[in-house]
Amino acid sequence: MTPEVKKSLLAAAGVLVCISAIAGGALLRDRVDYGGALAVSPEPRGTLVASNDNNVVPEDKFFEDMMELLKRKYVDGISDDQKLSDGAVRGMIASLGDPNSLYMDADQLRVYMAAHAGRYEGIGADVVLYSESSGKVQSSTSGAEEDATPTGDEKLPKLMIAAIVPGSAADKAGLKPGDWVEFVEDHWLPNSDALDQLRDLQKKVVAGKVPGGEFLKLRKVLRTRFEKSMLPIRGRDRLMMGTDGSINATFVRGAQRIPLTLAKGKWTMRGFGVKDGVIRLPFVKDSADQLKEAIAGKADVTIDLRGNVDGDFDAMLACLKAVAPSGNYGYLVTRKQEKASALALSDGNAAPPKVTLLVDRTTRGSAEIFALALSSKGVAKLSGTEMAGQRYVLRYNLLPSRAGYSLVTAEYRVSDPGIVARAKAEARK
């Protein structure tokens, strides 16, 4: 073998090694990313829309296989698995159609959790989705059983002001809890009122009471609005997130429309405090200890629960123990148990004071449960107006990407829903 031949053979071998190095690298990457052979290897027919038959996807591998399929086929390539699983969680939560069970991305979660602890951004108000029929549920066809399912035509939730941070832009502008949001910037937040109005008008046109032109006019207005509409949940983000600049929004109070320009900023809701003998009680981590200290040795106590929105359930329970004697304080209806479980307190306050609770429609969630539990047992007397009617136990779940979701895990009832159902069944007989 001449040195030239040897040299060129070596060079050829070198090139071969180089090529196999690249190929080997790519192959290994395939194995790492896709874990070897795919369970789904669909060979599609045709292109724009096409399909192939009967890929075997076992139930429990559904998610993995769909993810692999997307990674293999999607035009842009996907490097972030978490984006897909977060999306899946978002989809599942959204399918519940529950205005209190919500998915939040990392930014939203940070802002809303801070707001629960009293540190607000945006216009300085707690804005919530409020579904007028969310409190009313239709009993299932099986009769007395309390397996309540939402009615099919649940109304679109409205975006409503639930609480206002004193001194904030929202407060200075004169906004009040109960005001609802119709426009954010020039985006309409669709609500059922407008659609009902259109339906009513249609009936009138059919009956010949109103000329058809009126219907056309209203429909055109709604269509134009709809083209620039925004989901209420996004409107909430716009109002509650961000600390710079300002935002335009139109609020509705009764028949009155209030267009406002509000500055965004950082606002702090006062935490626990005692003023003129009235205890302001937010439900956060240390509330129970502060409450115990404040009521020690007192026979009469007044607690202000106004503006108390979506407080922490466990913190609320600890406060309940601080003011109420041991016993049963109503029922929590969950899916898990066949029957509702009792909200039972042990090691409660053996010498409870007389309690007066200040409430209104901004008393919501844990605070409303607190008020109902105490008043139903005669431990406390309620003073003020009707509460929000939202008696849900909310749990927050954090995802690895720092996004998260809230989930309603129970609904509070003062009396045993089983008894009510049985009584209803009796009455029917």
Add this chain to the structure above:
Amino acid sequence: MKIFGFLLAVLVLFCLGFTWRDVQNGQVPDTKPFAKMFGLKTETHISAEAEFKQAYNRILTSYYRKVKPLELKYAGMSGMMAALGDPHTMFLTPRIAKSFNIDTKANYVGVGARLSPDPLGAKVTQVFEDAPAFEAGLRRGDLIVGVNGKSVAGAKIDDIVEKIQGEEGTRVQISVLKSGKGKPVVLRSRRAHVVTPTVESAYFKDSKVGYILIASVSAPTAEQFDKELDKIERNEMKGLVIDVRGNPGGYLETATELLSRFRGDKVVVKMKLRDGKESYEYTPSGLEHKFTYPIVVLMNEDSASAAEIFAGCLHDYGVATLVGTHSYGKASVQEVFDFRDGSSGKITIARYYLPSTHDIGRKVDADGVYISGGLQPDVKVDFAETLPQELQKNAKPPASDLPDPSFDNQLAKAIQVVLTKAGAKRVSTKSPIPQAVAASSVSRIA
């Protein structure tokens, strides 16, 4: 020393191969796969699968109302595909997948009729030519009040359709209320393979203009187009209006087939696939039809996908003038993958560009409001808002589902444009009087 240099080069090349996927996707090489390869813990302590399963189980067991596991799973799949931010990559539940399949293949087993919801059951809006339902005596305007002896009053349209459809070769009894008759008659229809008509035609005698409506670009569409064209060309033709308003698209192959009637051996689209590869779709040659008159394509914002390719190519070939409003702007190609339980995943696999190489991709702002994209019409004319038919006084049911130029201002304009092109005198069209074009969005075929 030399050998070390070589080994180092090999190692570098190996790494290049390993990170090639990231480079291809235009991303900075990811360190996660390296860590994964050596079994190291990556930054996230829980895998995507585990995250999904945890949330799935938590919702099923902890949510305060009962949740159907299958529906929850499907919602998760939808959410996962929606996370990609592409409105055309989506999950289809078995029911949606089935109706999507029927729509695109335009071939199914049934009786051959189009139904729309009605409080008494279902209203027949169309009976396909030569279909079993026609043989059995079913006609447009009939009301279906019962199926196989059972009342369907108040039933959902999808459920009624499910009852009427069935195995090939079996029979179904349909109780029908004919207009003017007080008592329902019972019709017995076969169930057979039915090809959905996706093309309809009309000839406007007063303007001598032919009209072809292409409702979707499905498997049999090109063949049906030929047939309808043949039908109207028996008349004197001063022009042709092809209506693709509301046409959601369909198969790329069919669009190519349709275009081959106009021009052979032409680029239809350039496709860019995920690995950076480009591929071209050409029309076959030798299938051209001789058009001796001008052509106008009528489109609107609901003309999408294969319908846009059809309209856009005819425009780029210099064959047709576009009239109407801008089209949807869907510049991507999807494939549908079926799963065993009947659900499917529709996934965007490529982007396409029209012969003039412009990107028609739809752009929307953060709130989903249209900014730009789609084909732009040569002659822009918005649809005049009209009163729905049921609200009109003394409204007579129209003789057919096809739009009528005396009620449809866009069609009237299209006819005017095509006649101008033909060099004919301007024909005055009656001022548009409100009437709704048949909205078929809620109708189903059975």
